[in-house]
Amino acid sequence: MKNILIVLLGPTGxxxxxxxxxxxxRFESEIISADSRQIFREMKIGTAVPSDQxxxxxxxxxxxxxxxxxxxxxxIFERDVLDLLPSLFSKNNIVIMSGGSGMxxxxxxxxxxxIPDTDMSIREKxxxxxxxxxxxxxxxxxxxxxxxHYSKVDLKNxxxxxxxxxxxxxxxxPYSSFLKKQKRERDFEIIKVGMKREREDLYNRxxxxxxxxxxxxxxxxxxxxxxxxxxxxxKCVGYRxxxxxxxxxxxxxxxxxxxxxxxRRYAKRQMTWWDKDKDxxxxxxxxxxxxxxxxxxxxxx
RNA sequence: GGGGAGAUACCAAAGCGGCCAACUGGGGCAGACUGUAAAUCUGCUGGCGAAUGCCUUCGUAGGUUCGAAUCCUGCUCUCCCCA
Numbered sequence: 001m002k003n004i005l006i007v008l009l010g011p012t013g014x015x016x017x018x019x020x021x022x023x024x025x026r027f028e029s030e031i032i033s034a035d036s037r038q039i040f041r042e043m044k045i046g047t048a049v050p051s052d053q054x055x056x057x058x059x060x061x062x063x064x065x066x067x068x069x070x071x072x073x074x075x076i077f078e079r080d081v082l083d084l085l086p087s088l089f090s091k092n093n094i095v096i097m098s099g100g101s102g103m104x105x106x107x108x109x110x111x112x113x114x115i116p117d118t119d120m121s122i123r124e125k126x127x128x129x130x131x132x133x134x135x136x137x138x139x140x141x142x143x144x145x146x147x148x149h150y151s152k153v154d155l156k157n158x159x160x161x162x163x164x165x166x167x168x169x170x171x172x173x174p175y176s177s178f179l180k181k182q183k184r185e186r187d188f189e190i191i192k193v194g195m196k197r198e199r200e201d202l203y204n205r206x207x208x209x210x211x212x213x214x215x216x217x218x219x220x221x222x223x224x225x226x227x228x229x230x231x232x233x234x235k236c237v238g239y240r241x242x243x244x245x246x247x248x249x250x251x252x253x254x255x256x257x258x259x260x261x262x263x264r265r266y267a268k269r270q271m272t273w274w275d276k277d278k279d280x281x282x283x284x285x286x287x288x289x290x291x292x293x294x295x296x297x298x299x300x301x
Numbered sequence: 302g303g304g305g306a307g308a309u310a311c312c313a314a315a316g317c318g319g320c321c322a323a324c325u326g327g328g329g330c331a332g333a334c335u336g337u338a339a340a341u342c343u344g345c346u347g348g349c350g351a352a353u354g355c356c357u358u359c360g361u362a363g364g365u366u367c368g369a370a371u372c373c374u375g376c377u378c379u380c381c382c383c384a
Contacts (some may be wrong), residue, residue: 012339014335035339036337036338036339036340037339046339047339070337071337072336072337073319073336073337073338074336074337074338075335075336076336076337100339101338101339102334102338103334103335103336103338104336104338107335107336110335112335112336113335113336114335115335115336117336118336124358150325153334153343154333154334154342154343156342156343157333157334157341157342157343158341158342159334159338159340159341159342160334160341160342163335163336165338177337178335232339232340233337235337235339235340235341236339236340237339238339239339240339261328262339263339265339266339266340268330268331269332269338269339270339272331272332272333273333273334273338275332284303285351
């Protein structure tokens with residue numbers, strides 16, 4: 001029997017966590033989380049990780065498994081998941097992956113080009129170049145070392161330019177020479193299922209979920225992580241707004257309001273990302289039964 | 302009752318005779334994205350249109366002017382101060 005990876009995706013607040021648990025029960029699978037923030041053990045409330053009961057009921061992977069101080073990326077995730085899958089498939093030929101980080105999901109499903117790791121000092125060099133001289137210096141530097149990529153990148157996005165520059169410098173090759181953008185073949189079948197909701201419904205759910213987070217102690221969690229605010233992991237909706245409140249820049253009410261707004265925007269960006277993916281089988285989030293029967297039919301054939 | 306200030310697009314707020322379909326901010330919408338991606342970045346935001354463009358706007362009704370969001374008059378409403 002062929003191994004199958006069921007990928008459950010959808011915007012934040014759609015209801016993936018609960019459905020994933022149901023699917024895991026139904027198909028006797030464990031769950032691979034594809035969420036770039038739930039993976040950090042220090043962030044619990046603000047990332048809406050599965051409940052303790054859910055975690056007890058079904059084995060979840062990549063939930064609170066590393067520290068905010070650790071370096072992580074979509075390509076590491078790809079490798080970690082591919083390393084883990086054989087042992088999961090040995091137990092059951094169906095595995096559930098659930099999450100909202102589009103790039104992480106793509107990394108697992110399609111693969112990412114191999115690009116050597118870069119030295120932190122090189123990265124910092126370009127960060128300071130950007131801080132001190134502005135984006136124009138980055139552009140000039142990139143045009144010199146990788147004109148091909150220069151013609152393609154978003155020249156207003158400093159992060160993109162810096163990434164290319166650090167690769168060029170650390171490898172001595174143009175960044176663009178690493179980009180094959182070729183889909184990797186996987187030795188398992190992938191079925192993507194997307195959860196959709198009406199915009200208004202989704203936004204209402206997001207809003208009230210933020211209220212619940214605050215009620216559960218998001219402010220305290222954020223306060224305890226304030227000292228790590230510069231870490232990338234903390235550049236995250238739900239935390240940075242509270243940091244601004246702690247700084248006295250905005251009121252508490254404003255912070256909560258902004259968390260809601262930024263979560264809504266995040267949800268929209270997620271949907272934009274997946275709009276291009278024609279392999280996704282979309283379902284209304286309320287049709288959990290429909291999803292289960294769709295998968296059951298698909299798997300038995 | 303008397304005196305003063307003001308009404309601008311979803312909201313806030315500039316504009317004070319032509320360069321105004323109207324600065325800017327918020328909100329909203331749309332999009333890009335192969336390396337910490339819940340990040341980072343971009344565009345649009347009166348209507349119609351692919352577009353040169355056309356049509357309807359700056360409380361309301363008139364007026365002045367070649368031309369008005371901008372000037373004048375009436376009306377309506379809001380706010381502030383004195384009674």
